[in-house]
Amino acid sequence: MKNSKSNQRRSFIKKLSGTTLLASTAPGLLLGNNSLKPYQILSKDKKTYAVNDLIQIATIGMGIQGFNDTRAALAVPGVKLVAVCDLYDGRLKSAKEVFGKDVITTKDYKKILDRDDIDAVIIATPDHWHDRISMDAMDKGKAVYCEKPMVHNIEEGWAVIENQRKNKKVFQVGSQRVSSLAYLKAKELYEQGAIGQLILAETWNDRQSNLGAWNYSIPLDASEKTIDWKRFLGDAPKTDYDPIKFFRWRNFRDYGTGVAGDLFVHLFSGIHYIISSEGPNRIYTTGGLRYWKDGRDVPDVMIGCYDFPKSANHPAFNMQVRVNFIDGNGGGGRIRLVGSEGVMSVGDSGVRVTRSKVSDQPGYDGWDSFDTFDKANRDEFEKWYKNKYPSPPPSVKEKGELEFRVGDGYSDHVNHFENFFHSIRTDSKVTEDAVFGFRAAAAALSANKSYFEQKIIHWDPKAMKFAQK
Numbered sequence: 001m002k003n004s005k006s007n008q009r010r011s012f013i014k015k016l017s018g019t020t021l022l023a024s025t026a027p028g029l030l031l032g033n034n035s036l037k038p039y040q041i042l043s044k045d046k047k048t049y050a051v052n053d054l055i056q057i058a059t060i061g062m063g064i065q066g067f068n069d070t071r072a073a074l075a076v077p078g079v080k081l082v083a084v085c086d087l088y089d090g091r092l093k094s095a096k097e098v099f100g101k102d103v104i105t106t107k108d109y110k111k112i113l114d115r116d117d118i119d120a121v122i123i124a125t126p127d128h129w130h131d132r133i134s135m136d137a138m139d140k141g142k143a144v145y146c147e148k149p150m151v152h153n154i155e156e157g158w159a160v161i162e163n164q165r166k167n168k169k170v171f172q173v174g175s176q177r178v179s180s181l182a183y184l185k186a187k188e189l190y191e192q193g194a195i196g197q198l199i200l201a202e203t204w205n206d207r208q209s210n211l212g213a214w215n216y217s218i219p220l221d222a223s224e225k226t227i228d229w230k231r232f233l234g235d236a237p238k239t240d241y242d243p244i245k246f247f248r249w250r251n252f253r254d255y256g257t258g259v260a261g262d263l264f265v266h267l268f269s270g271i272h273y274i275i276s277s278e279g280p281n282r283i284y285t286t287g288g289l290r291y292w293k294d295g296r297d298v299p300d301v302m303i304g305c306y307d308f309p310k311s312a313n314h315p316a317f318n319m320q321v322r323v324n325f326i327d328g329n330g331g332g333g334r335i336r337l338v339g340s341e342g343v344m345s346v347g348d349s350g351v352r353v354t355r356s357k358v359s360d361q362p363g364y365d366g367w368d369s370f371d372t373f374d375k376a377n378r379d380e381f382e383k384w385y386k387n388k389y390p391s392p393p394p395s396v397k398e399k400g401e402l403e404f405r406v407g408d409g410y411s412d413h414v415n416h417f418e419n420f421f422h423s424i425r426t427d428s429k430v431t432e433d434a435v436f437g438f439r440a441a442a443a444a445l446s447a448n449k450s451y452f453e454q455k456i457i458h459w460d461p462k463a464m465k466f467a468q469k
Helices: 006-015 064-074 089-099 109-113 127-139 154-167 181-191 229-233 243-247 258-275 375-388 412-426 434-453
Strands: 055-060 079-085 104-106 120-123 143-147 171-174 198-207 282-288 301-308 317-324 331-339 342-347 350-358 396-405 457-460
Touching: 055 064, 055 109, 055 412, 064 079, 064 089, 064 120, 064 143, 064 412, 079 089, 079 109, 089 104, 104 109, 109 127, 120 127, 120 412, 127 143, 127 154, 143 412, 154 434, 171 412, 171 434, 181 258, 181 331, 181 342, 181 350, 181 396, 181 412, 198 258, 258 301, 258 317, 258 331, 258 434, 282 434, 301 434, 434 457
Parallel strands: 055 079, 055 120, 079 104, 120 143, 143 171, 198 317
Antiparallel strands: 198 331, 282 301, 282 457, 301 317, 331 342, 342 350, 350 396
16 A cells, blocks of 8 residues: 655655754863763654654564664654564564554565655664665665664675665664764764773673573464565575574574674774774684584674774774673673773763873883892982982873763663654764675674684775785
């Protein structure tokens, strides 16, 4: 069924001024302040929209993230859910129970794309469908919110980029950290020189639970009668129906991208955003399947080492990335940037900077060869040193801490969708477009390539292609 007023409504939406971007910066801070007042949680658009002014959406893929994305999208004013697509009957029934009986349901995503009354789609399918559905949707004139990673394989990235450029549609990848107020503050602090020269980035995203390790519940009515298994396979190798592969697809390389595509990609998108980086040029990854030996073919422990080349926005530095699926501390993630003048720790709830610059004055006691000199030379050296450096050497200088925390109830997920819909209304550029999304995906998926091929991967982050050694 098609809405005859759709083209008129779409044109009207384009003309709307829309909302102001939410992630607005606060006044510059003075390093050394011990505390900061948080930003306002969201400068939410309180406007009430008429029916013809709504951005009408559909969600393709109603698994865990599909439901989460849809809820976050509908928290933004001026958005209406029209239809959903999934390959399991129970999820289609659940969508009507959760979002209303008028929501249209289908197992064929192309029926969603053929509808003139849908302006944008959320793609929350298994990874191996991301590129195809994204391009089909843009070809049909839809704006696209595609879950991370943008592609299943690195080789698919350029096709999505070129499709977005050809169709000139709003395309945003779903790594919500790039819309986070915490990460915005981290970016502001980094650009102000809060930690001096970046030397090392340490990042991790660990978990300690069965569900966290992707062993999701399988409904008792799962069968080939309730699941469209052939459509699920898509361009993956043909194989017999297997409910474990359908509901726990992240555990299998044919459909998912393992810890790299699910979790590394968040860490890369966050780092790339904070320091305005195009990505690493040398990648090596190790790890293994250490605990969850349940039939999966992806590792549950992965450790990556990355070299980032010097760019206009940052010096050359190194990055360590880790995911551990049996973490003894209960799990959790963080980005830690180590600089010449301090350390910045970034998480979902805020940012902490500890200022600590090593003294330029060398000193001569403790762990120093001074202690191995004979007495006459020690006396002579001490006399010379005190003449050259009259004041005792501090171990560090410019000590201090500052902390920024987002307000209770803040959701970067909702913020990410609000920015997406703002771009649709104003025809403006999103931060995490196809180029940004591919650079984050390529860095993450290179971890898989390195791990499975047991070699160092060389990558050209500017040209976004594999490089020669």
